[in-house]
Amino acid sequence: MERHLTAPGVRIRGLTVVYNTPSGELPAVSGVDLTLAPGTITGVVGESGSGKSTLALSMLNAVQPPGRISAGSVEIDGLGDVVRLRGEELRRTRGRKVGYVFQAAQNSLNPLKTIGAQLLDLGRSHDVGDLRALVRDARELLGRMGMDGARVLDSRQHELSGGMRQRVGIMFALVLDARVVVLDEPTTALDMITQATILRIIREVHDERALTTLVITHDVGAVAEVADDLAVMYGGRVVEHGPVAEVLGAPEHPYTRGLIRAIPRLSGDLGLARALPGRPPTLGTLPAAGCVFRERCESSLDLCRTAEPVPAARAGRTVACHLPGPHAVPVKRKEYA
Amino acid sequence: MITGTAITKTFRQRGGVLGHREVPALRGVDFAIERGGAVCFIGESGCGKTTLGRIIAGLETCDSGEIVIDGTPMSGLSPRRRRPYFRRVQMIHQDPYSALNPTRTIHQTLRAPLALRARQTGRPKPWIDARAEELLALVGIDPGYVLPRYPHQLSGGMRQRVVIARALTMDPEALVADEAVSMIDVSLRLGILALLRRLREQLGVGVLFITHDIATARYIGDESELYVLYRGQVVEHGPTETVINEPVHPYTQSLLSATPVLHGLERPGPDRIVPTEALDERHGDAGCLFARRCPLATERCERDRPVLGHDPAYPTTQRHACFHPRRRQVIPLAAGA
Amino acid sequence: MTVTALPGAAGRSRRATLRRNFWRGVWRVLRRKPSRMAGVAICALFAVMGVAGPLLYPAHLPRDDDALYAPPSLSHPFGTDFEGTDVLALVVTGSRYVLLTGLATAVITVALGTAVGLFAGFRRGWQDTLLMRLTDLNLAIPGLPLLLVLSTVWKFESPLEMGLVLGLLGWGGIARAVRSQTLSLRERGFIEAARGLGLPTTHIIGRELLPSMAPYIAMNMLIAVTGAVYAQVGLFFLGVLPFEANNWGVMLNLAVFSGGALTTPAALPYLLAPLLAILLLTLGIVLVVDAMDEIFNPRLREE
Structure with missing residues (x-):
């Protein structure tokens, strides 16, 4: 199979996803603009309820009722606006153009069928002419990820460990040669060594196959290891988006700062580490006006109560905050520039 | 020891x-x-x-x-x-979502072990509710908010605190x-x-x-x-x-x-x-x-x-x-x- | 000592609030779909029919010798039977036996099946093995032939006797299902936590396990009612049970075997009326069953 080795770019514009609840339609994602540069890995971080998984599902136009995409577009190079796709066209896009590794991919395999049988099902449902080639590709991919491909294809879910299932999930997302890949919490419930292995594999496969990758997680550490860009989500908004080293090294948004300070780390001062105060917002508890983060913010202004900050370019990234930057910690460009 | x-x-x-x-x-x-x-x-x-x-x-x-x-x-x-x-020696389980009975309010969940404890130590009945509030305050959550609620109404962090409070009922x-x-x-x-x-x-x-x-x-x-x-x-x-x-x-x-x-x-x-x-x-x-x-x-x-x-x-x-x-x-x- | 009395009162009022919230939740769940309300209405209708129905009619229903197998009319909405008795009156007065049997059967199957299943699943070990062999035995008993044999010596005059027999024959399936549910639930964190806290087994089974299975048990109970109705109506229809009092099964039997309802249209209303009643009862129950999951799950109840 000939592969044209240019990764597609993805442009999300004004994306709003609402969920129908007893108290009316509430936005889980509201007016998100996010550009994934071709060939990069973008990490989307946020707490539970930040809208990150909904954003990921929108990339496939796969938001399930009671949710729906109410506005905006997801433009993928060579594919157009995914939000407009319907029916058969949409089904073909999923898997063929956009690969998706589901949250808890460890448990999303059919326990009754061998991996190989599920692979053939996938191939048939996408009208793959040469199923032999598909199996060959799958075996190759699994081998690339450090597994015995033939053995894995003959196995059922329960015969594989958590890390192996995760790799099988990645194989399924890539085997139809999708160029845009979305991974939802790829390392949750894996131990550290397995997590490190999976992250390395994601990075290597991404580079080899010229992909554009989106990694969704609540663990900043996990994306810090693989991602080029980092988008921080809160209350359905992207509050900060920029190169990983810069966002982590000199966070501009107070939420990003709090998030980083809350990571249990091996080095660094124990006394400075602190959990984020308050609790993550849910659909119903989001403030109607002003900045969504203001109630947990350590330095909110009067302005924050009334006006919602608009994402604006500053310090080499996009930030949605009324507070003037830059902050005390200067960007250390010495090593990572 | x-x-x-x-x-x-x-x-x-x-x-x-x-x-x-x-x-x-x-x-x-x-x-x-x-x-x-x-x-x-x-x-x-x-x-x-x-x-x-x-x-x-x-x-x-x-x-x-x-x-x-x-x-x-x-x-x-x-x-x-x-x-x-x-x-x-009390166990705090990994999963705060399954560690609390979804059909019982936090008050009911704490009351059962506290009633047992009251019998063991010969304390009067009123001690039970007072102790429940004391323990919740100790683990850093508002008893008035949490006691009448069901586990699904609490965030993961709160649930884990309730689980810890329940473990503490046995001193x-x-x-x-x-x-x-x-x-x-x-x-x-x-x-x-x-x-x-x-x-x-x-x-x-x-x-x-x-x-x-x-x-x-x-x-x-x-x-x-x-x-x-x-x-x-x-x-x-x-x-x-x-x-x-x-x-x-x-x-x-x-x-x-x-x-x-x-x-x-x-x-x-x-x-x-x-x-x-x-x-x-x-x-x-x-x-x-x-x-x-x-x-x-x-x-x-x-x-x-x-x-x-x-x-x-x-x-x-x-x-x-x-x-x-x-x-x-x-x-x-x-x-x- | 008003100070010490207060928290107790608070506890009581808290429980009262919980109960009130529960019934409010039930109402909310039922109102969510019109079909559920319809189901409740149908079930209520049958309940009233069973309790008050026979009181509306004289002990001996009047016969009208001029109108044997009369077609449906205003005075006889479902026509009359071979003696000229109003079919609707027969359906109404016959409902008590059928419904009581169904209820008794359901209570016995569910109580026995749940107790056996819970105990076996929670204790495991030899108690489990023993109880499950008993369950297998129960499942293996051929119900209908046994009832035929029993009917030769027993008249089943009281619906409770009938219910008892049907219940004792039918608890095996529920026991199996409840046991497997218990086995999976007992591995859940909150059951393990309860054991770690040293809470008594009665508490764990009664307060922790049972409520989690309530929707399941309630569904089984409702479905057991329909099962029992079919079973006894079937028995009476076959004519293997001597009948003293009027009931739906007896009506079917007489309509088909005496009235020739399958060949002569005159007796057709006589056949269809009890069938319609059974159909309606089943429909009502099925519609209510749909709400059980939401009623007993606090999360679904509140939304």
């Missing part, structure tokens, strides 16, 4: 035609925890740490070895007479926290860890902290001890800070190397070790248990099993079970330094 001596446990798995396959989960583990002390057991999934925690909490029994609670050996007692001792001497923060948003983990630390100081409760994420062990408080478990054997043991900053066993070093680096804030340690293969219980039992995955293994490692102890040739604060101990700089360094 709780001590364990030479705890062993073997699971029998059904293995096809040839009958049972024996999987050693613990191979002679020793530990001791003081009043108000902290002990961390670290290892990847399948290393036996959860089994050990369950044995300490009295939810399972060991095949051989001895658990001594307050000077009373448990092996000589009948299950009925053991119960009051093990009630002093335990020690808490066994099995991956107590791994299912909670990263942003809130430090809050739970700080709570455990506070319970140590305020109530003199000992904490047995079981985790695969070695970084979280740092936050459990001063004077904690770290046990690194590998396939049921303690391979390194010492003060937490020492083991993290100056690890000598290659397995400890692999665990530390696997912890993600926050690029921008940190840079990788120069001596990172990547284990060669995934953990496989089918690896033979001859020689050092880690030899098959250890990049430094020699012929001697394949032949002999190192025992936990101090190496006179290479003096260290911590004990280890390795023929080739060497301090390595594996944890991330501050980015600027």
